Amino acid sequence: MPRAPIVVYPPSDEGRRVRADGEAIGRARDERELREFLRRAGLPDWETADLTDPALVEWRGGGPEVWE
Template sequence: MAHPSEHPRVVVHAPALDGSRRVTSGDETLGIASHLDDVVEILRLADLDRVEVEESDLIEWEGGGPEEWPGLSEHHDQ
């Protein structure tokens, strides 16, 4: 069995009003993501770059999965 510190549980929280999503590991906030690429970068900076963001059991997506980024389409429609 893997030691908990080797594979911390990462939570991508439900979108805020601006569409951004907080990324945490335990009690620690790793960063704020506005896009899936941001989650990948936040995990890379936390030395978790070997995690498959969209498929990993180590990541819990609250309030929608990796494709849920409210407000993102508004930026592309301008």
Template sequence: MEHAPILVHRISPTGGRRVAIRIHGIDTVLGIAHNDADLIEFLRRIDLPDPEELVHGDSAAIAWQGGRPHEYEEREET
């Protein structure tokens, strides 16, 4: 999924994931998402149609890098 236009980067050590959109090979950071609602809001602000469907559906438009989709905090080791 490396060529998806929406990149949700790996979880940061302080929590959250950087979200970027790739247009013509250039990444523009939209913000740091701490949950799916943040991600949906970033996509809504750039006028993408049906941002909820993009996030919650099986969208090839989003590449979740370095972690499971929809997780925004590191898991505690037990």
């Protein structure tokens, strides 16, 4: 199975680190900020993308409901 193109790391005081295709693209503090990173990474359906889809997002240290 191919790796997910987006990796979201465990929460920290500064938010969750986000990588797209192996490149660090910032820290998200909530779903809105994560979706902005998806937009910047060129994901065509970033507004409606299923963030629980493991083919799209690999969550480390908690899923999309965990931000702190």
